[in-house]
Amino acid sequence: MNKILSLLALFAITGAPVMAQSEQSSWYTTLSGMDSSQLTLLVILGVVLLLIVLLLILMIYLMSFMTAVFQKENPSLAHEPSWWESFKEKFVTGKMDEVGGKDEKAKVMSDHSYDGITELDNFMPPWLQWVFIGSIAFAVIYFVNYTVLGIGPTGEEEYQEELRLEAIAAETRKANLVAGIDETTVVFDESAAAISSGKSIFETNCAACHAADGGGGVGPNLTDEYWLHGGSIQDVFKVVKYGVVEKGMIPWQDQLSPEQMQQVSSYILTLVGTTPANPKEPQGEPYSASPAAETPVTDSTAVVASIQ
Numbered sequence: 129m130n131k132i133l134s135l136l137a138l139f140a141i142t143g144a145p146v147m148a149q150s151e152q153s154s155w156y157t158t159l160s161g162m163d164s165s166q167l168t169l170l171v172i173l174g175v176v177l178l179l180i181v182l183l184l185i186l187m188i189y190l191m192s193f194m195t196a197v198f199q200k201e202n203p204s205l206a207h208e209p210s211w212w213e214s215f216k217e218k219f220v221t222g223k224m225d226e227v228g229g230k231d232e233k234a235k236v237m238s239d240h241s242y243d244g245i246t247e248l249d250n251f252m253p254p255w256l257q258w259v260f261i262g263s264i265a266f267a268v269i270y271f272v273n274y275t276v277l278g279i280g281p282t283g284e285e286e287y288q289e290e291l292r293l294e295a296i297a298a299e300t301r302k303a304n305l306v307a308g309i310d311e312t313t314v315v316f317d318e319s320a321a322a323i324s325s326g327k328s329i330f331e332t333n334c335a336a337c338h339a340a341d342g343g344g345g346v347g348p349n350l351t352d353e354y355w356l357h358g359g360s361i362q363d364v365f366k367v368v369k370y371g372v373v374e375k376g377m378i379p380w381q382d383q384l385s386p387e388q389m390q391q392v393s394s395y396i397l398t399l400v401g402t403t404p405a406n407p408k409e410p411q412g413e414p415y416s417a418s419p420a421a422e423t424p425v426t427d428s429t430a431v432v433a434s435i436q
Contacts, residue, residue: 316397
């Protein structure tokens with residue numbers, strides 16, 4: 129049983145880096161993107177792998193049981209090392225020769241001596257020798273593959289590929305975020321690109337009723353502090369999205385994307401405090417929060433001035 133536990137511990141130690149690597153490669157995203165047939169195949173492979181591991185454990189147990197039976201039937205075999213001890217001595221721990229006389233002791237001593245302390249020249253255990261040999265073989269294969277043959281991508285090429293994949297992922301995240309904008313998640317977008325796009329949308333679709341400078345016409349004045357349906361970014365977005373049909377304001381949710389409605393709503397708030405050529409009289413109730421309160425960074429009037 130101790131041998132079985134040792135093997136299981138060895139398997140867990142060697143498998144830990146692989147498990148960590150799997151976690152770093154966003155395995156959950158890959159798994160969620162599989163269809164039912166792929167998931168079924170994955171489950172079958174997992175069951176087969178589990179059966180193989182169980183069979184290996186069973187074989188180890190049977191070998192240990194048979195060794196114990198043979199040693200009991202033949203007492204002379206009791207002093208012989210088990211297969212696991214032989215394997216461990218040959219490939220893991222090794223066996224250092226006994227140091228007897230003075231001459232033999234001198235063979236394992238190095239020339240390094242400090243304050244009367246002589247350094248032993250101990251032998252390298254087999255597992256470390258195999259690691260050393262494997263690292264040399266890996267280095268040769270790596271050098272030939274990447275430098276001589278040029279088959280594998282270089283570090284720079286891998287970096288650029290990661291940047292390309294991350295850019296695609298960022299665009300996907302942005303698209304998903306933009307598609308989810310509604311009256312509860314909308315924010316005042318102060319960026320010059322958003323305000324410029326909102327201005328273009330306003331001049332194309334809203335200027336006929338509210339005037340190009342927001343002073344009002346058929347629709348109310350958008351430059352003063354009075355609002356019929358609230359003056360926050362959420363209120364303006366809701367009016368743009370659903371409209372006010374009884375007063376002639378059509379809903380724009382079927383003609384503008386959520387991002388475009390956020391942009392034009394943000395632009396409308398930048399009109400507050402400006403001076404239109406022919407302002408319409410105030411309508412509604414005053415709204416205390418200024419457009420600048422929607423964003424702590426950029427003054428809305430300054431943004432409008434920068435794009436006009």
